[in-house]
Amino acid sequence: MPFLLKHHFDPDWDPSKLRPEEQADGSVDHHELNFVNNVSKGDVIAEWVDIEEGEDVDRRFVFDDKEFPAGRGTGLRQKFPDTLFAAVDGYVCYKEGKILVRETLTVHWDIDYHTGNVDFVGNISVEGSVRSGFTVRGVKVTIAGQVEGARIEATRNLNCHGGVKGGKIAHLEAGHDLKLAYCEYATLIAKNDILIKGALMHSNVYAGKRLAVGHRLTGGNICAYDYIYVGGQLGGGLDTDTSLVMGYKPSLLHADEEYNKRIKSLHDDIASFEKALNKGNEFRAEFKPKLESAIKELDLLKALKVKLWDGIYATERLDECKVLVPGVVKPGVEISIGSAFLKVDDFLEDVYFYYDNDEVKIGASTEKVKR
Missing domain, CATH: 1.10.287 (Helix Hairpins)
Structure with missing residues (x-):
């Protein structure tokens, strides 16, 4: 007696041949192409069912015995021998005739109108860039290319090797740490640390613990709980508003x-x-x-x-707050630690700022500060 393998996912899924779904009103959303078949651990992904006489079925999935084409990331249960389950969180697909559930999603292209938004329950690796207007959500998110005016959300770490040119609309948020090559005109949020190898320019930043910028920090509103490090230059002069706020939960x-x-x-x-x-x-x-x-x-x-x-x-915590700048600080930078406030009115070099008796004070050398 033949049996039909019923799928609870699209067995013909091909990320290179996606089409937008038509909405109830006849319109289509070109940002939503259902790029990935998400499944959670324990979800049913396939099952054997009997074929009714005269029933029109896909003959590709008709078999003479009940042997699942089960691959990595899938599992069976003794109580349910006719059902195949997801053994991990991930996406389900066919690979060389086997049903797999993969925990990491690799996107070999840019995130754009060919992929639509990508919302995945596991880790995401994007080998291209993320174009303006698109969204990427995952657990750990790694982007090899550049982020434009896009929204990126990672429940754990977010790493962008190509940097961010945000066009004043980019939003990057990480549940743990956020690492970028450089960033301009974006909003950055991380529960823990934000680390930027190059420059940070004209952005709004909320670092739950520490912010470290390798080159220069120019413009924007910067909030960090207790520590800011700028290796090169802090501020862009009197014509550029650069504000640092510390001591409160960002x-x-x-x-x-x-x-x-x-x-x-x-x-x-x-x-x-x-x-x-x-x-x-x-x-x-x-x-x-x-x-x-x-x-x-x-x-x-x-x-x-x-x-x-x-x-x-x-949440006020002031005594541990420090801003370390071994490079140059330009006039016009505003630093708030709790209710204490200082506006830098002269060029400074190799200094640190700290809280003392309701004032923001200046130390003469960052080498004396424990980092």
Whole structure:
């Protein structure tokens, strides 16, 4: 009696021949091409089923016996002999006639309109670049090429060998450490350390522990919990705003910044709704509920900001905070450690900044500081 091997994934998956799926309204999203068949450990990936008489089936998967083409990353259970399970988290595919579940996804091309967004439950290695407008999510993410105005999220480490040209919209976030060749015009967030081999320019940075920049740090808003190292040059002169904030948990400071963006948007909406209402009663039915909803959300966000700052102050840790610059510090750099503040007004070289008695003070040589 023949048996049909029923798949719980696309057995014909070919990452070089992806097509966008048509939506309910007839449109297509060219960013979503279902690049990978994600499975979690314990998921059913294939099973044997009986063939009904006259049933139209794919003859490629009809067999005379129940021997799974099981490969690495798959497993059987004694209680369910007709079912093949995923033994690990990963993606499922056929390789040389065997069903495999692979824990690491290697993308041999750029992430662009040929691949769409890539959202994977395991580790990702991208051999090309990530183009603007696309998203990559994984556990450990390694990118050989360059990141443009894209969004990259790693639940553990994120490593970009080609650097980041973010165009003011790139967002890179790591659950552990983040390592880059260089970075300009991007937002960087890491729970632990952020390490940049070259230059860091005009970016917003939130390092949960330490930030180290090998060459120069110019422009942007930089938040690190307790340590910043800049090997070459800190600041770009009086024409460039470079702000360092230390001593508070950066993830909470980032949350506050997101609140601020939404509050500004709500103020703009409220002004627009009020302007529309002033034009006459015929606009009342449409815009009065929108105005009331915006005001309600604004009041809620203001209350949440108060609670958030109570939490921020509770994370205060100042005595260990240091900024080390064996190179040059240019005038105009602003350094905040807790409530203490210093604006650099002269050229400095081989110095460090630290907190002492509610002041940001300057030490004469970084060699004297334990790193």
